Amino acid sequence: MGLKALDYETLNENVKKVQYAVRGELYLRASELQKEGKKIIFTNVGNPHALGQKPLTFPRQVVALCQAPFLLDDPNVGLLFPADALARAKHYLSLTSGGLGAYSDSRGIPGVRKEVAEFIERRDGYPSNPELIFLTDGASKGVMQILNCIIRGQGDGILVPVPQYPLYSATISLLGGSLVPYYLEETANWGLDINNLRESVAQARFKGITVRAMVIINPGNPTGQCLSEANLREILNFCYQENLVLLGDEVYQQNIYQDERPFISARKVLMDMGPPISKEVQLVSFHTVSKGYWGECGQRGGYFEMTNLPPQTVDEIYKIASIALSPNVPAQIFMGLMVNPLKPGDISYEQFVRESQGILESLRRRARIMTDGFNSCKNVVCNFTEGAMYSFPQIRLPPKAIEAAKKAGKVPDVFYCLKLLEATGISTVPGSGFGQKDGVFHLRTTILPAEEDMPAIMSSFKKFNDEFMNQYEDNWNHSRM
């Protein structure tokens, strides 16, 4: 029998080229160790509930009622659910075409898309059209869909920040396009320098690549930096001059841990800049229920909003969305609840605020604890986590460590992270999974472990790191004798 279609050798090459480190080598090794009974602290994915963060109560009450609408007819329902949750459940059920078990419109429930538009309008001060908002099974699916429209072949390039969240590199590989990296400046708090952008585009064009779109992740992942308004204006001007679609990954817009640079959306800045640019730059903005202080990753809820896209293109995107029929309906309700939260006076308002603030303030404290903790370690330098959910310390590996890594057949930061895992149970993602400058190494961890566990985790890390550094620096000293 010859080679079969699902033999490895004959698979779609694009599939084989994809690399996705977030659930890569470190994660697999951590899972093995966990099966063997070792206690593992998974900090490889932004997955708050898996590390003990509690879901917000009100949305869960509403979705539970929506899943079991017969409860609304039960005389005892008030024993378990507050009146505002009951009212909200009735509201969302009325927006569906048959409850949570019916496919919705492929773009999402119209009533929820309207709520998203109203949220965007309140946030930015400009009207938003629900017809240009599509709900998706998580923001990642939306990103993949839009990139699939843009990438025609290998000659099409997408500007992606380095370090970047590997959804972008993986998807560009999968779709057979070219990734055009632009480097963020670690010494300038991971800032975005327009000159780096220009250089990257020039290099790509020199190689014959048509640069078609630019991705910004704001706040950044893994780097956490929050873009300033001036930066966003520069970027939008740049996209305008260079004829690039801007893809604004804004999934961490609620995770801001400093007050100098609050979140400002790409769309708001674009609208502020007025015509012609506000009517010309094609922009797609992405958001999710997975992050912020909701952290509802497992529900898979997201949306994208299209600005300045021609109607025919919007139709094509709708057409492709319709192949998979509809996004999951429960998550659409989570999205509605997220953009349309409780108001003062609502029965559940105080609890909602208390829970939300509790989470956000704790995240802010953990961002600081972690940054300071890393900076107290030998050969580790860490920028402050201004936003998002990650810490991305630079690990200055001694030459002998790099040599040992090569001997073990491992990329240096993978080598370090595996040893960290084996010694402490802390499962991270090596910086090589996100891209970094040559010879510079990082790891990404999340700031999500419970606050009470943080001190132990950071001291466990410090102990491992400082011993590792001593070991690989001492050997060198000894060998010189």
Add this chain to the structure above:
Amino acid sequence: MGVKALDYESLNENVKEVQYAVRGELYLRASELQKEGKKIIFTNVGNPHALGQKPLTFPRQVIALCQAPFLLDDPNVGQLFPADAIARARHYLSLTPGGLGAYSDSRGLPGIRKEVAEFIERRDGYSSDPELIFLTDGASKGVMQILNCIIRGQGDGVLVPVPQYPLYSATISLYGGSLVPYYLEESANWGLDVNNLRESVAQARFNGITVRAMVIINPGNPTGQCLSEANLREVLNFCHRENLVLLGDEVYQQNIYQDERPFISSRKVLMDMGQPISKEVQLVSFHTVSKGYWGECGQRGGYFEMTNIPPKTVDEIYKISSISLSPNVPAQIFMGLMVNPPKAGDISYEQYVRESKGILESLRRRARMMTDGFNSCKNVVCNFTEGAMYSFPQIRLPPKAIEASKNAGKVPDVFYCLKLLEATGISTVPGSGFGQKEGVFHLRTTILPAEEDMPEIMSSFKKFNDEFMEQYEAVKI
């Protein structure tokens, strides 16, 4: 300013080539009319709850508790939820790494994949490996993922039944592959004839296409036919000889409306056939929570099971799944509940059986009502819906109707279906969306409208159809 990346002209060509009729022209027109206040009966998608089918109570109780686990600590919880739902919720919560809000493993929760494997083993009598079962956001996403592995370029062909569910044609277009049609025999109850298969493959190869995989939809969509064991053996032998991966779309396996041909899975037949074939044919089987008597379309829950796929390929498929992190967790629990329903003796068992039977028996009756109703109409011939959720009557359009449609710039069955929609509010999908032999026209409707509404719907259809036929058969003097 030059052409921009998201201008229509410069989009990925594959995107533009895709056609997907299920939510196409008819659906858009129906939505417009609905906005204008007209009462529309949407029969264009297999979407039971949208047409009044009630969800099964027990799974919804379990999921509600899983979404709000704090209820489990409330002393009053027993006033609203039976003890077995409470126990089951605790069970599923214990399988998650942090409740429904945490990403699961990208392949799905291990505990649920184990329940799926146990279900398959009970159903087929052969052991199943949970490591080869991946949960997905609906079966469609799983199909798209597998096809993406198989299609390397335009030169790769996938055998697809005609008429087919347009997920396949759309996805093959999207990935730049080639659809190789094999025709089902309408006059033989939409049966699968291996000679048609051979012919299709020969033609494709003559055109320089490498035929890599074959899709079977069993029970069929839109045609409803249930494949016999003999047919499945033929198909598997064919795949073995011709070196094809078999993709077994079995999402309607619970929707069987006749007793001559109960559902039998491709995997069972493959295993029954013994070696070497049982160890050689690469098979991927798909299932869902959207159909059957559950009809939980909106939850988006499905799985695929891989048989005889090499470990390195399984790793690649896992890698791709991990890009979108994980399938949604609530639907995974629905899947667990579906493959592991209440048992005799459980508090909720009788209600569960009553609700399930009620739905299935009604579907069986509606399959009959609709088939008979269509067969009573002028120039309409309809095979019995043996399974699945659709009726696919053949509409024998008079030449004058075909002419009128050409004048209107419409494909003939689209023309007919639009007029049906305008006259009666019944929104169907024209047969051209599924593929059909040239000059033969059909429409697809579902058997899902409420049983009490069926007589009126069928008589409304008959009135329109018979008037249409009279109008276009009227000979000019």
